[in-house]
Amino acid sequence: MNQNNKQLIEKKLSNESIYNGKIIDVNVYDVELPNGETSKREVVYHQGAVGIIAVHDGYMYFVKQYRIATEEVLLEIPAGKIEPEDDAEKTAFKELKEETGLVAEDVRKLHEFYVSPGFSNEKIHLFEAKGLSLDQQQLDEDEFLELEKIELSQLEEKLINGAFRDAKTVIGVQHVLYSNDYK
């Protein structure tokens, strides 16, 4: 870390483990602020996930999925958690195949980003899938989602109208709309 960031850094003084769950762990820290005062910080740990930009034959591929946290069906790019035994790239190939039936010859990392660094370390690795061919969807037993493909010519209007309602999907759609790779 840059030397001149010292005046920004918080030091952990104590750590309380609140919850160790299936996909998240929650800890609360007492921290010392740069001015010597103390404060509490709540942190949600998550193993990270991938999202995949998949454009094939003039369509971008999405999945519709119910999210209990938001109590809505959302239209998202294919995505999935990184399991401890996998890396991000392997997860991208696997989730794309499972959720959409698309088989990629290659996946290329486009961005890595934290989704909510104010309280969580969850990072999304966003890939572009290349050399796609269409096979069969292979969902996990406890996974319920529907494939939806959208013509590239429809993406901009849908983005403006708020059809894409989560961060990774907005980033993926903006990339497809505006990068030279899809023109």
Next chain:
Amino acid sequence: MNQNNKQLIEKKLSNESIYNGKIIDVNVYDVELPNGETSKREVVYHQGAVGIIAVHDGYMYFVKQYRIATEEVLLEIPAGKIEPEDDAEKTAFKELKEETGLVAEDVRKLHEFYVSPGFSNEKIHLFEAKGLSLDQQQLDEDEFLELEKIELSQLEEKLINGAFRDAKTVIGVQHVLYSNDYK
């Protein structure tokens, strides 16, 4: 909700409150899946936040801030939680002024998006600030951050090189780079 989404929806069977904190609440639900099986779902509730795209005199405005969740100093667009007594728009004016010293004549909603709908209901309201003039930064007592402004001509290279490492900032930078409003 659309009638034909019924086959995707999970029903809450029971609810355990795990934690009620300063910025997050954590609940665990038993749910009934569309196939009648049951599963557990972990949910982190958060009141939501704003992010602000601020471009003034050929520069886009950012803040550098230490994030204990990621143990890094990140370069983010100005942002802040929505307090119960405020709405998103009021929060956008206020956070922009506090964090950067920029005073906006107007703020316009560009997107609303969930940051991580797989486990959290946190929504970011992303605004564009208009009619900007520069006054003094006014940080909260427990807020430690540094202003950084970046020339528009430098944004694309920095985006490609991974200088922007959180979702709202990637979305904001993509928009400034590629929408016609900033050309």
